[in-house]
Amino acid sequence: MIEVKHITKTYGKKDSVFVALSDISFVIPDGASVAILGKSGSGKSTLMHTMSGLDHPETGEVIIDGQNILALSQKEIDKFRSHKMSFIFQSFFVQAKETCYDNVSLPLEIAGVAPSRRRSKIEAALTAVELIDKKKSKARTLSGGQKQRLAVARAIVNSPQILFADEPTGNLDSVTGAVVEDLLFNYNKQNKITLIVVTHDPDLANRCDIQIHIKDGKIESIEGLK
Amino acid sequence: MKIRDIAIRAGRSLRQAKARTLLTSLAIGVGAFTIVLSLAVGAGGRTYVSNIISSNTNIHEIIVQPKQDKINGAAKPQKYTDDAVIDYGAGYTMKLLKQSDLDKISKISGVKSITPDYIVTAKYITGINNEKYRVGVTTILEGLKLEFEAGSKDGVENGGIIISDRYVSVLGYKNATDMIGKNIQIAVEKGSDSPLNPETKLFEFKVVGVTKKSAMAIMPSNGVQLAPSEMEKLFNYNQGGTSLANSYPDVVVITDDNVNSKDIKNIINDMGYDAQTAEDLMSFIFQFINVLQGILIGFGALAVLTSVFGIINTQYISVLERTQQIGLMKALGMRRRDIGRLFKLEAAWIGLLGGSIGAGLAVIGGMIANPHISKWLGIGNISLIIFEPLSVTIVIIGLVIVSVTSGILPARKAAKLDPIEALRTE
Ligand SMILES: Nc1ncnc2c1ncn2[C@@H]1O[C@H](COP(=O)(O)OP(=O)(O)O)[C@@H](O)[C@H]1O
Numbered sequence: 001m002i003e004v005k006h007i008t009k010t011y012g013k014k015d016s017v018f019v020a021l022s023d024i025s026f027v028i029p030d031g032a033s034v035a036i037l038g039k040s041g042s043g044k045s046t047l048m049h050t051m052s053g054l055d056h057p058e059t060g061e062v063i064i065d066g067q068n069i070l071a072l073s074q075k076e077i078d079k080f081r082s083h084k085m086s087f088i089f090q091s092f093f094v095q096a097k098e099t100c101y102d103n104v105s106l107p108l109e110i111a112g113v114a115p116s117r118r119r120s121k122i123e124a125a126l127t128a129v130e131l132i133d134k135k136k137s138k139a140r141t142l143s144g145g146q147k148q149r150l151a152v153a154r155a156i157v158n159s160p161q162i163l164f165a166d167e168p169t170g171n172l173d174s175v176t177g178a179v180v181e182d183l184l185f186n187y188n189k190q191n192k193i194t195l196i197v198v199t200h201d202p203d204l205a206n207r208c209d210i211q212i213h214i215k216d217g218k219i220e221s222i223e224g225l226k
Numbered sequence: 227m228k229i230r231d232i233a234i235r236a237g238r239s240l241r242q243a244k245a246r247t248l249l250t251s252l253a254i255g256v257g258a259f260t261i262v263l264s265l266a267v268g269a270g271g272r273t274y275v276s277n278i279i280s281s282n283t284n285i286h287e288i289i290v291q292p293k294q295d296k297i298n299g300a301a302k303p304q305k306y307t308d309d310a311v312i313d314y315g316a317g318y319t320m321k322l323l324k325q326s327d328l329d330k331i332s333k334i335s336g337v338k339s340i341t342p343d344y345i346v347t348a349k350y351i352t353g354i355n356n357e358k359y360r361v362g363v364t365t366i367l368e369g370l371k372l373e374f375e376a377g378s379k380d381g382v383e384n385g386g387i388i389i390s391d392r393y394v395s396v397l398g399y400k401n402a403t404d405m406i407g408k409n410i411q412i413a414v415e416k417g418s419d420s421p422l423n424p425e426t427k428l429f430e431f432k433v434v435g436v437t438k439k440s441a442m443a444i445m446p447s448n449g450v451q452l453a454p455s456e457m458e459k460l461f462n463y464n465q466g467g468t469s470l471a472n473s474y475p476d477v478v479v480i481t482d483d484n485v486n487s488k489d490i491k492n493i494i495n496d497m498g499y500d501a502q503t504a505e506d507l508m509s510f511i512f513q514f515i516n517v518l519q520g521i522l523i524g525f526g527a528l529a530v531l532t533s534v535f536g537i538i539n540t541q542y543i544s545v546l547e548r549t550q551q552i553g554l555m556k557a558l559g560m561r562r563r564d565i566g567r568l569f570k571l572e573a574a575w576i577g578l579l580g581g582s583i584g585a586g587l588a589v590i591g592g593m594i595a596n597p598h599i600s601k602w603l604g605i606g607n608i609s610l611i612i613f614e615p616l617s618v619t620i621v622i623i624g625l626v627i628v629s630v631t632s633g634i635l636p637a638r639k640a641a642k643l644d645p646i647e648a649l650r651t652e
Pocket residue numbers: 011012018020038039040041042043044045046047
């Protein structure tokens with residue numbers, strides 16, 4: 001369960017203060033798929049960064065499994081992210097000069113997984129996104145859709161508890177985008193992990209269990225919560 | 227993240243920018259090359275010189291000269307003293323040691339023997355074919371190690387003579403071995419006679435050894451050498467009755483085996499003489515080598531200093547180019563410390579690569595050049611370039627440390643990078 005309590009995030013100094021997030025609170029049950037919806041600049045990415053402990057809001061708490069992650073030390077929050085969270089970005093951020101295998105290996109290395117236990121995990125993840133035959137290819141040789149599938153493999157390889165996806169289909173055409181969406185939702189259902197998707201695409205949002213609508217840094221409405 | 231994984235990733239990102247990595251490490255390589263080669267030349271030079279010193283000198287040997295007047299060539303006339311002096315005119319004089327000085331020195335406990343440097347001017351040397359040749363006559367020194375073509379030092383005390391191989395054929399002998407046991411004559415003029423028509427006496431000696439030029443000899447003996455007792459006879463005939471009788475420019479003191487010759491040297495100096503051990507006399511060569519080596523190492527250090535800026539520059543650019551990669555790694559939970567290590571290890575690889583290339587080229591180049599240099603200098607198969615594995619290793623390790631230190635600032639920049647900023651694309 002993720003509890004977000006009274007998050008406020010501002011940018012700028014005194015006379016030119018800009019409130020990016022204003023008193024945001026909601027609760028997400030384990031294994032849910034959540035869409036954070038809103039126009040560009042409404043604060044969706046900022047909210048996602050806050051929930052993952054990358055960003056530090058002025059006030060508020062993010063309680064995951066009873067623990068306020070915003071109160072953790074840098075070392076502890078890094079460890080938390082490497083073991084329990086993963087990310088997919090609009091611009092993929094795969095390492096073009098590295099092989100697909102090495103790209104997927106990175107989160108395991110960061111989490112300190114022993115080399116002997118990596119191979120099977122990496123191959124399973126690449127198989128799940130149907131890129132196992134590209135294992136030894138450099139990531140720059142992949143198409144856009146393949147790059148995002150590689151990013152999905154990298155995101156699922158260490159069996160995260162929460163998967164954040166920031167506009168995962170924003171740079172893809174509808175056909176390749178649908179493939180990536182299917183991968184994410186199947187993974188969410190089969191492994192009962194929490195999937196948090198930032199998007200402004202209503203069709204993608206409607207596939208989620210919960211929709212949180214953001215406008216100008218405030219919650220406009222939350223749909224789907226029982 | 228494990229250090230091993232970080233090191234592998236560091237190596238991989240360097241391989242992904244081969245040209246840049248190579249060029250950056252080449253600057254370090256120049257420094258490594260220069261430093262390794264100068265250390266090898268210094269080591270070789272010192273070994274060569276200490277071989278020369280141990281072949282030519284005896285650690286128990288002290289050379290004593292009279293203390294010369296400080297004000298020499300004074301405009302004022304000098305007061306008479308009964309010192310033995312050679313007067314060169316214009317107020318320039320050279321003091322000599324007298325028998326009384328020798329007696330004083332030989333009374334010092336720890337002095338085993340004292341041999342004056344007899345100055346004998348021989349007229350000529352002649353042998354089986356009666357041809358006459360000029361020749362230098364010197365006293366055989368106990369500490370001097372000679373290399374013999376034939377024969378040995380044995381028997382030189384009993385009317386024997388040691389002669390350079392240069393005289394074998396000119397005096398009419400087939401070869402060095404042929405000359406051993408043969409009698410030769412040295413002609414000396416009587417100094418006390420009128421210089422216009424002096425009496426000349428032939429001294430006869432039996433050849434006991436024929437020396438050859440030695441690579442280790444600092445002053446190759448190319449004349450003849452006699453035992454001190456024989457030299458004394460020649461000297462007395464040559465200089466007896468002149469003003470230089472019983473006076474010597476210097477004497478060689480040999481100390482007992484169980485005393486430190488430096489202590490005796492100090493005692494003699496305190497008595498008002500100018501004493502130097504054989505090692506003192508040679509030490510200037512070491513100083514020369516050390517200064518030369520220092521200058522070469524200085525050039526190497528300059529190259530290393532330049533490469534420091536190269537590494538800082540390269541690594542800064544690398545951080546800027548890879549902000550997204552760094553941001554991603556931080557988002558995935560990689561610790562600041564590990565990000566810093568990644569960049570420091572990249573710098574370490576650059577240092578290791580450059581250091582190994584430079585040191586490797588220096589070793590290969592030195593080994594190829596070494597025989598040619600030795601041949602050119604005519605020192606046989608003695609190495610003037612000696613690579614010590616320990617010092618080569620220390621140079622490489624030192625350069626790795628320098629590289630890592632240069633990588634600290636860029637690594638800190640990478641570690642401090644804000645992942646949110648780094649991952650922002652719009
Ligand atoms: N570092 C920053 N400094 C100032 N303003 C910022 C900064 N980061 C984000 N913002 C502002 O905060 C708002 C929310 O940004 P963001 O969360 O990226 O929006 P979204 O992801 O919904 O498009 C935007 O108006 C943006 O301009």
